[in-house]
Amino acid sequence: MTRFPRPHHDDVLIAVIGLLGGVLLWGLGLHTTAMRELMPSWVTLVPLxxxxxxxxxxxxCPRAALLIGxxxxxxxxxxxxxxxxxIMYTDLMYAAVVYGSPGAARRIPVITGLITVAMTFGALAWLRQPEALLIGVVTGLVSFAPALTGATLRNHRQAAEAARLRAQQTALLAEIDRNQAITAERARMARELHDMVANNLSAIAIHSTAALSIGEPKASADALAVIRENSVQGLSEMRRLIGLLRDSGGAGQEPAVAPALDGLDALLAQVRTVGSDSGLVFVLDDGREAGGGRLPxxxxxAAYRIVQESLTNALKHASPGTVTVTLAHTDHTLTVGVTSPYGERPGPRAPGSGAGLVGMRERVTLLDGSLEAGPVTAADGTKIWQVRARLPAEDDTELYA
Known part of the structure; x- marks a missing residue:
């Protein structure tokens, strides 16, 4: 059984006022057409x-209401x-445009406009008097005017809804951008934090294990000295990171200086001290041209952090042998390579989390470079672990001239 939807309270009010107003006009004898002697006066109340x-x-049901109306x-x-x-019919015409389908909202003003024009010319052709224009005017007021009013209101409503949706989409995109910026900043902070302290903490872990397992006082003292050195270095790096987060370039404060490739010698000197007991030898092969321009x-x-993380991984996992760091700057590309012996190693070793490789890949991806990391076979047939990064690097000298 089909149930009609409950009418809106405004529609009920319009219906009651229209019906009571029409009955009042009928009771007062106010009519809109000439007297019809063929039927009684009460018949007027039926269309009402x-x-x-x-x-x-x-x-x-705006369409059905308009047709029956x-x-x-x-x-x-x-x-x-x-x-x-x-008057109630003009309201039905208006409602059919406002609440009807989009197709009906487009067609009804056009159809009523054509009907108005046709009635105007038809009345002139039939009556051949200027007063016939009034028929066209009345037809337009009853049909075309309410249809046009409804179409105007509907267009305004659609424009307002579109503006609201655009505002919502803009707010949503702004929130997405904000979340992405926060996520990117967190990832950058995580990379910096890992790269800053991983090398020092790994050295501390290795030497603290050695100090606990070796019974010789001198060896334990040497291990503790290395632990202290790396603790101080790690604390310095952490302070630098805190300075970056606090934007320490304000008045009276020196900006924190980011590590650069010029600091690789100091970095290798540090890891040589840490890795001396592990049988590791560290070599730097800097193939860049002397004075060949400053890189961005x-x-x-990124290159410094890749080397630092690779050396840290070598301290953790490499078997005794030579760890080689190579740099080459050709064809607007900086190539960074780190090779280390691949295999089991004796003595204490620090655990790894895999976050270092993830951080290196993120750094390289942000610069539109490429990274290869994994075991390979060297020319002499031995297994080595190789990290090879290619970074786009235009000469930045003119920016500092």
Whole structure:
């Protein structure tokens, strides 16, 4: 069983006012057409009642209400006529455009406009008097004017809804951008934190294990000295990171200097001290041209961190042998390579989390470079672990001239 939707309270109010107003006009004897002697006066109330009932359906069934209302309006012209019936019909025309389908909202103003023009020329051709223009005016007021008003209101509503949706989308995109910026900043901080302290903490872990396992006082004292040195270095790096987070370039404060490739000698000197007991030898092969131009700061920082993380991994996992760091700057590309012996190693070793490789890949990806990391076979047939990064590196000398 089909149930009609409950009418809106405004529609009920319009229907009641229209019906009562029409009954009042009928009781006062106010009519809109010439007297019809063929039927009694009360017949005028039938189209009025039908039109008032259709007002209850103006939102839920606007198309059906308009079609039936048109028939009721035509029938009203063959009775004494009631102004309330005509007014309620204009409201049905307006509601059909506002609450109807998009296709109906486009077609109804056009159709009523054509009907208005046709009625105007038809009346002139039939009556051949200037007063015939009034028929076209009345037709336009009853049909085209409310349809045009409804179309205007609907267009304004659609424009307002589109503006609201655009505002929501803009707010959503802004929130997405903010979340992405926060995520990127957190990832950058995580990379910096890992790269700053991993090398020092790994050395501390290795030498603290050695100090606990070796019974010789001198060896334990040497291990403790290395632990202290790396603790101080790690604390310095942490302070530098805190300075970056606090934006320490304010008045009276020196900006924190990011590590660069010029500091690789000091970095290798440090890891030589740490890795001396592990049988590791560290060699730097800097193939860059002397005075060949300054690289962009992000490239130098990324290259330094890649070397630092690779050396840290060598301290953790490499078997005794030579760890070689190579640098080459050709064809606007900086190539960074670190090779270390691959295999089991004796003595204490620090655990690894895999975060270092992830951080290196993120750094290289941000610069649109490439990274290869994994075991390979050297020319002499031995297994080595190789890290090879290629970073786009335009000469930045002119920026500092």
């Amino acid at each position: 009642a039908v039109m008032a009932f259709l007002e209850l359906l103006r939102r839920s 048109t028939a009721a309006l035509i029938a009203d012209q063959f009775t004494f006529g009631n102004l309330a019936t005509v 700061a992000p490239v130098e920082l």
